[in-house]
Structures are given as structure tokens and as C-alpha cells.
Amino acid sequence: MNIIINNLKKTFGEKVAVDIEHYQINTGEILGLVGNNGAGKSTLFRLILDLIKADTGSVRMTGMAGGEKRDINVAETEDWKDWTGAFVDESFLIDYLTPDEYFHFIARISGLSDAELEDDLQKYEHFMAGELMGQKKLIRNLSAGNKQKVGIVAAMLLRPQVLILDEPFNFLDPSSQSHIKHLLQEYNQTTGATILISSHNLQHTVDICPRIALLEDGHIIRDIANTGGEAQQELENYFEV
Amino acid sequence: MTKYQLYKLLQRTEALKDERHPMFEKNRFMKFLMWFLVAYYAALMIIMGVSLGFGLKGDYSAAYHRLDGGFFYLLIIDFWMRFMMQETPAQKAQTYALLPIRRSFLMKTYLIRNMLSWGNTFWAFFLVPFGLVSIVPLMGWGAFLGWLIGYWLLFVLNGLGYLFTRALCMKHMLWFLAPLVLHAALVCVCVLPDHNVLRVPFILFMQGFAQWSILPYLIVFAAIALALWANYRLQMGMVYNEVGKKEEVELKRASQFTYLNRFGTMGEYLKLELKLRMRNKQARMQFFVGLGLIVFFSVMLYFTDVYDSGFMKSFICLYDYVIMGATTLIGIMCYEGNYIDGLMSRRETIYDLLRAKFFFNLGILAIPFLLIFPLMVTGKISVWMNLGYLFFTAGVLYPCIFQMAVYNKNTLPLNVKLTGGNQGTMMQQVISLVVLFLPIALEKISVLLLGPVWGYMPLIGLGIAGIATHRFWLRNIYHRFMLRRHANMEGFRASRHG
Numbered sequence: 001m002n003i004i005i006n007n008l009k010k011t012f013g014e015k016v017a018v019d020i021e022h023y024q025i026n027t028g029e030i031l032g033l034v035g036n037n038g039a040g041k042s043t044l045f046r047l048i049l050d051l052i053k054a055d056t057g058s059v060r061m062t063g064m065a066g067g068e069k070r071d072i073n074v075a076e077t078e079d080w081k082d083w084t085g086a087f088v089d090e091s092f093l094i095d096y097l098t099p100d101e102y103f104h105f106i107a108r109i110s111g112l113s114d115a116e117l118e119d120d121l122q123k124y125e126h127f128m129a130g131e132l133m134g135q136k137k138l139i140r141n142l143s144a145g146n147k148q149k150v151g152i153v154a155a156m157l158l159r160p161q162v163l164i165l166d167e168p169f170n171f172l173d174p175s176s177q178s179h180i181k182h183l184l185q186e187y188n189q190t191t192g193a194t195i196l197i198s199s200h201n202l203q204h205t206v207d208i209c210p211r212i213a214l215l216e217d218g219h220i221i222r223d224i225a226n227t228g229g230e231a232q233q234e235l236e237n238y239f240e241v
Numbered sequence: 242m243t244k245y246q247l248y249k250l251l252q253r254t255e256a257l258k259d260e261r262h263p264m265f266e267k268n269r270f271m272k273f274l275m276w277f278l279v280a281y282y283a284a285l286m287i288i289m290g291v292s293l294g295f296g297l298k299g300d301y302s303a304a305y306h307r308l309d310g311g312f313f314y315l316l317i318i319d320f321w322m323r324f325m326m327q328e329t330p331a332q333k334a335q336t337y338a339l340l341p342i343r344r345s346f347l348m349k350t351y352l353i354r355n356m357l358s359w360g361n362t363f364w365a366f367f368l369v370p371f372g373l374v375s376i377v378p379l380m381g382w383g384a385f386l387g388w389l390i391g392y393w394l395l396f397v398l399n400g401l402g403y404l405f406t407r408a409l410c411m412k413h414m415l416w417f418l419a420p421l422v423l424h425a426a427l428v429c430v431c432v433l434p435d436h437n438v439l440r441v442p443f444i445l446f447m448q449g450f451a452q453w454s455i456l457p458y459l460i461v462f463a464a465i466a467l468a469l470w471a472n473y474r475l476q477m478g479m480v481y482n483e484v485g486k487k488e489e490v491e492l493k494r495a496s497q498f499t500y501l502n503r504f505g506t507m508g509e510y511l512k513l514e515l516k517l518r519m520r521n522k523q524a525r526m527q528f529f530v531g532l533g534l535i536v537f538f539s540v541m542l543y544f545t546d547v548y549d550s551g552f553m554k555s556f557i558c559l560y561d562y563v564i565m566g567a568t569t570l571i572g573i574m575c576y577e578g579n580y581i582d583g584l585m586s587r588r589e590t591i592y593d594l595l596r597a598k599f600f601f602n603l604g605i606l607a608i609p610f611l612l613i614f615p616l617m618v619t620g621k622i623s624v625w626m627n628l629g630y631l632f633f634t635a636g637v638l639y640p641c642i643f644q645m646a647v648y649n650k651n652t653l654p655l656n657v658k659l660t661g662g663n664q665g666t667m668m669q670q671v672i673s674l675v676v677l678f679l680p681i682a683l684e685k686i687s688v689l690l691l692g693p694v695w696g697y698m699p700l701i702g703l704g705i706a707g708i709a710t711h712r713f714w715l716r717n718i719y720h721r722f723m724l725r726r727h728a729n730m731e732g733f734r735a736s737r738h739g
Contacts, residue, residue: 049582049586081587084586089582091583091734093583095580095655096520096521096655097516106587136494138520140656
């Protein structure tokens with residue numbers, strides 16, 4: 001699924017949060033968004049997910065879905081929700097459910113059978129490290145890292161064609177960070193899904209994203225090809241690390 | 242910094258907390274409405290005070306004696322109103338737990354501020370005009386002043402009693418029953434045939450204030466001192482509990498409600514609604530308060546005959562049905578504000594959620610129906626009135642209340658033990674008033690025109706029509722919600738706690 005952004009602008013008072021004239025993310029790409037705090041990464045994700053209203057412009061998704069060619073504006077229809085999975089922050093989690101209950105809830109309201117769900121969850125067993133399933137802990141009582149895992153797994157459950165994760169490496173222990181990197185790459189290769197992630201971890205971003213967009217004050221100031229890890233130096237120079 | 246300066250600083254900080262609340266700050270109209278409502282209620286109380294005073298003119302003594310004989314009714318109303326508006330010191334002090342301010346000082350500050358709060362003088366809007374009409378002409382200004390001070394002290398004591406009860410409710414919700422039982426017992430004693438048992442002592446007690454007798458003042462001062470001491474001890478303990486609180490991290494039993502699976506997607510939302518009410522302190526408390534009120538109103542109908550007038554029977558019977566909706570459903574979507582982004586990233590979740598909420602609340606109506614059923618059998622409540630209000634609530638009042646799903650955009654915290662002042666928005670208050678009073682007006686007109694049996698048929702008919710068309714009006718609400726979704730989500734995010 002392609003994501004096409006046109007004349008997208010969002011301001012909060014005087015502050016320009018996002019201002020992108022044109023940008024296209026192609027089907028099957030893993031795009032990494034990097035930028036300093038307040039650069040507009042989360043706002044851009046929320047605009048793509050129609051969670052906030054753009055002042056001007058549009059986000060379109062085009063491509064094949066359910067066997068037919070689609071071209072939709074995310075602000076005009078809910079169709080995109082059928083093929084999009086996302087986790088931005090805790091407001092995506094129903095924290096008075098246990099992880100099991102939350103996954104079952106997501107699966108059932110999306111028409112996934114229990115067997116399909118169990119099958120899907122098995123793929124993430126290693127990532128969940130035995131700390132989520134079968135526990136009687138509510139999500140709100142989990143550690144920040146485990147909450148993050150619940151959000152990521154829930155976003156990936158329905159095998160979406162578009163996957164959006166805001167700072168997925170946050171709060172995760174080193175081995176879980178490594179797991180999620182492999183999971184995302186494998187998911188991208190097996191499903192051909194378009195994946196958007198944002199991160200402050202330059203190394204992880206360079207490791208898994210063949211394309212990286214650098215945001216500053218809401219503008220994409222650089223669109224960096226990174227098929228061989230060549231973005232590393234450019235990003236280090238920009239962030240002065 | 243001196244203690245007085247610190248006291249003033251805390252006072253200023255608390256004022257800023259209210260002024261800069263995200264929802265309040267960006268809504269100037271809301272500020273105006275808040276003041277308008279205060280002015281409205283004040284005017285209402287002045288009118289009531291004057292009317293009651295003049296209503297009994299010619300029998301001045303009876304006027305204030307009748308009020309004094311039942312002054313605890315005012316205290317009961319005042320007590321329960323505080324649940325909607327007042328925070329406890331433990332919650333306020335927790336905010337400053339990590340600052341270099343002595344907790345004992347904080348606690349004393351908040352208790353003193355509570356005693357000196359304007360809220361304790363609000364009843365003056367009623368008492369001053371009443372006293373001017375009924376006491377000044379008979380006993381003079383000195384008596385009037387003493388009488389007013391007496392009432393003020395009683396409201397101060399009531400406030401401290403409320404804080405104590407509220408803190409106990411924090412430890413265990415069942416403490417909520419203590420004032421309920423006490424107040425019910427007082428009411429029951431006073432409706433006994435020989436109700437002078439309490440009335441005469443109450444009159445003498447209040448007369449003591451007016452006559453500046455030392456005894457009633459001593460009694461109230463002693464009670465206030467005791468209440469202050471008890472509150473200080475309890476609230477201090479509560480602060481430590483709050484700060485060092487260890488959340489119960491594992492559910493004892495994770496109910497799955499598998500019997501709801503047969504309802505498909507809606508069953509999942511029904512489970513969500515049940516878990517929302519069971520696993521979150523705030524939502525649970527609100528739900529049980531609603532249930533408590535249903536039982537309370539039913540008990541009033543069972544055991545007293547003071548409400549046997551046509552109007553009061555209608556009023557109580559309607560309250561029994563609508564009180565849960567008016568208290569819990571009026572804030573529809575406010576709890577969901579905590580996870581609205583997750584819901585909104587899935588297709589049509591809000592429509593299914595609304596359907597589930599409708600059926601959940603339909604199920605709730607079975608409780609007042611079953612409680613009123615024996616009264617229906619004995620003939621105390623007419624079958625048609627009972628059915629009329631049942632169907633009218635489900636099919637007409639619920640659709641009215643559900644409209645709030647389109648307009649509510651302030652997130653309510655799910656699991657905060659101690660609640661702050663959530664008086665609701667203007668629209669919530671208007672809808673509450675409409676659903677509490679409009680049906681009675683309709684019923685009276687209908688019964689007047691069509692008689693005591695056929696008069697209820699329009700209510701039943703409209704109700705059944707509303708239930709039968711629930712998909713249609715819920716879909717309409719859903720579409721309107723979607724049109725306002727960005728503004729609503731912005732509001733939910735801005736008012737999200739923690």
C-alpha cells in the first residue's frame with residue numbers, strides 16, 4: 001500500500017507541527033522517521049491515522065487491498081482501518097484488560113477467529129518472553145516495556161498492510177529491541193507491508209530502514225536512501241553525535 | 242517563608258489548578274456558564290427562602306421551627322452534594338508529597354481551607370432571606386445572626402464529616418453505606434407517627450444558637466474539634482497510603498463472561514463495559530452509587546407513605562429508572578477518552594460500543610423494575626405508570642442521554658480513587674434536568690387528557706418505538722460523532738489525566 005502525502009500542514013497556534021508539500025512512501029518500504037523532539041514525527045503519524053485534523057492537504061493510501069485496487073483519502077473513509085495497524089502511545093491500549101483479553105478483544109472485533117489469533121500470537125511468543133500471556137496482570141500494571149510490547153503485538157496482529165509504530169524501541173530491554181528489529185524485517189519481507197517507524201535510536205533505524213526521512217520543525221528536510229547503511233554518517237553529522 | 246506565606250502560596254496554586262485546567266482554560270464560554278449556574282442556583286435558593294418564609298407568614302414561629310425541626314434534611318442534601326464537588330485533602334496533599342513542605346502543615350492547611358470554603362456558606366442564599374422574613378421580625382437581628390452562625394457551624398461540621406466518610410470510602414467502598422444508613426435511619430425516625438422524638442430536640446438546639454446559649458455552641462465546637470482531629474489522623478494515613486500505594490497487580494479472578502460470546506462483536510463490547518465497571522475504581526464507584534440510589538428510591542416507596550402523593554410517586558418511580566442513566570450514562574465516552582486513539586484506529590468501533598452501552602443500560606433497567614414489581618402487585622404503584630416509565634426511559638430518555646456521546650469530550654480518569662470536582666458540562670446538566678423533569682410533565686399532561694390508564698400509553702408507545710429503532714438513532718449518533726471526531730479527540734487528549 002502506497003502512502004501519498006500532499007500539501008499536508010498542521011499547526012498548533014504559532015508552531016508548525018507538520019508542513020509537507022509532497023511525500024510518497026511506497027508499498028513494501030520500511031521508512032524510518034528521525035528528528036529531534038518536537039520535529040513532528042508523532043503528529044505526522046497521527047495525521048496519517050486521521051487522529052488529528054490537518055489544516056490543509058491530504059493523506060492518501062493507494063494500492064491493492066482485499067483483491068481490489070484502492071485509492072482513498074484517510075480523512076474521508078474508514079476503509080484504511082482494515083489494512084492498517086498502529087501503536088503510537090498508551091492511548092491505544094485499554095489498560096484495564098489483561099494482555100490476553102486485549103488481544104482477544106482486538107481479534108474478535110476484527111473478525112479473527114481464536115485459532116487464527118493463537119496462531120498469530122505464537123509468532124510473537126519469543127518477543128513477549130513469557131511475560132504477557134497467561135498472566136492475570138492488567139495492562140496498566142505492566143512495566144513500560146511490556147506495555148510497549150502489548151501495543152506492538154496488537155498493531156501487528158491482523159497482519160496489516162500498513163504498520164505504523166511510534167518509537168517502538170522505547171522502554172524495551174536490549175534483547176527485545178533486537179527481537180523487534182528482526183520481527184519487523186521479517187514481517188516486511190513475508191507480507192510486503194509498508195512499515196513506518198519513528199525512533200531516536202539512530203543505530204536501530206539505520207539497521208532496519210532502507211529509507212529514512214529526517215524531520216525538522218515539521219518539514220522533511222532530507223530523504224535518505226539507506227540500502228547499505230550509508231545514512232549512518234549523515235545522521236550522525238546532523239545530530240552531532 | 243513563613244507559614245502564612247506558604248498558606249497563601251498553596252491557596253494561589255490551588256486556584257491556578259482550577260483556572261488552568263485544560264478544558265476550562267480554553268473555554269471562556271464554560272467560565273461564563275459556571276458563574277451563570279452559580280448565580281442561577283443562588284437565585285433559586287433566595288426565591289425558595291423568601292417563598293418559604295412568606296408562605297408561613299402569620300405563623301412566624303412555625304416557619305423557622307419547621308425548618309429547624311428538620312435541619313438535618315438540609316445537612317443530608319448538603320452532604321451528598323459534596324460527593325460531586327469536593328476533593329479530599331489526602332488527594333490534594335499528595336500533589337506536594339515530594340516537595341519540602343511538611344505533610345502535617347499541608348493537611349492542616351487543607352482542613353482549614355475546607356472549613357473556610359465558600360461552599361459552606363452557599364446555603365446562606367436560602368437561610369438569609371428565610372431568616373430575614375421569619376426570625377428578624379420575631380426575635381431581632383441578634384437572634385438572626387446567632388441562628389445563621391449556628392447553621393454555618395453545622396455545615397462546616399457536615400463538610401468535615403463528608404471528608405471523613407470519603408476517606409473511609411477510599412479504604413473500602415462499603416463505608417459509603419455508613420452515611421446512607423445513618424441518613425435513612427434519621428429520615429425513617431422522622432416519618433414515624435410520633436416524630437417529635439427528634440424534632441423537638443432539634444428545634445431547641447437551633448433555638449439555642451438564636452438565643453446565644455453557650456451549650457449548642459459548645460456541642461458544635463467540640464464536635465468540630467473531634468472531627469478535625471479524626472480527619473487529620475485519617476487523612477494523614479491516607480496520604481502515606483497514596484504515596485506508598487502498592488497497586489494490586491494481579492487479578493484474583495479474570496472473569497471472561499464467555500456467555501456474551503453469542504452476541505458476536507457487540508458481546509465483546511458488552512464484556513468491555515462490564516470490565517470497565519468492575520476493574521476501575523472511579524467507574525465502579527459511580528456505578529454503585531447509581532445502584533445505591535436505585536435501591537434508596539425503591540426503599541422510600543416501600544417503607545414510607547410521605548411520597549404517596551401522585552406527584553411524588555411519579556417522581557420517585559421515574560428517578561428509580563432514570564437515575565443510573567442521569568448519573569453514569571450522562572458522561573458517556575468520557576472513560577473511553579483514555580483509549581480513544583486505539584478505538585478510533587479500528588473500523589466502526591464506536592458504533593458497536595454505543596450499541597453495547599445501550600443494551601447494558603437496558604439490562605440495568607431490570608433492577609428498578611424488579612424492585613418496583615412488588616409495589617405494582619400491591620397496587621401502590623400502578624402497572625401502567627411502572628411500564629410507562631420503564632419503556633419511556635429505555636426508548637426516549639436513553640436516546641436523549643446518548644446524544645452526549647456526540648458532545649462529550651472530556652476524559653474522566655478510570656482508576657483514580659479520590660475524585661475531584663466533576664460537575665459535568667453545561668450540556669450534561671441540561672440533559673440531566675430534561676430527563677429528570679420532562680417525563681413527569683408529559684405524564685401529567687397525558688394522564689390529564691387520557692386518564693390514569695390510557696395516559697401512559699403514549700409513554701409506552703414512544704418507548705417501544707425508541708427501542709425498536711435503536712439501530713437507526715445509534716447510527717445517527719455515530720455519524721455525528723464521526724463528524725466531530727477530531728474536535729472530540731483533541732478534547733479527550735487535552736483532558737487526559739496522568
